[in-house]
Amino acid sequence: MLPGSKGGFELDQRLESESLPVAWLGLCELRIRDERRWPWLLLIPQRPGxxxxxxxxxxxQAMLSFETNLVSKALKELTDCTKINCAALGNIVRQLHVHVVARNEGDPGWPGPVWGNGAREAYRREDLHQLAEKVRQRL
Structure with missing residues (x-):
């Protein structure tokens, strides 16, 4: 779906408020989560309901798999992280979205999950925009 063309699709308000748009891919909007403890990207398929x-x-499904692999590889190369975590949980935000998170030994919560690990720590705006630009360049 092209930017500005909703076609019935509405981004969940929680995803919108805690993330910044990075790029439009073939199926998904790629967003960066405003959480400075982990480089954290979100893939949101632009399909209503x-x-x-x-x-x-x-x-x-094939396109989402391709885009998840593309984004995972770019984030791994960009961060040189120990591990990439990918998940689609949807227990709180029901709209389908895939988390792609760069993890390192010794990061907050390692080796456990990022969810439920303290309060979100926002980036400084310029740092968030800088990381988003690096991701765009890597893609």
Whole structure:
């Protein structure tokens, strides 16, 4: 879907308020989560009403897999992290979205999950925009 063309799609307000747009990919809008403890990207398929992976068409499933791999590789190269974590949980925000998080041994919460690990720590705005630009360049 092209930027500015919603086609019935509405981004969940929680995703919008805690992240910044980075790029439009073929299926997904790529956003960076405003959480400075971990480089954290979000892939949001631009499909209205979709909550689960199996609700996507087979073509959209393939595209989401491709875009997740593309973004994961770029984040790994950019951060030189120990591990990339990818997940689609949806327990709180039901709209389908995939988390791509760069993890390092010794980061807050390692080796546990990033969810439920203290309060979110926002980036300085210029640092968030700088990281978003680095991700765009890497893609």
């Amino acid at each position: 979709v909550e689960e992976l199996h609700e996507l068409t087979p073509l959209d």
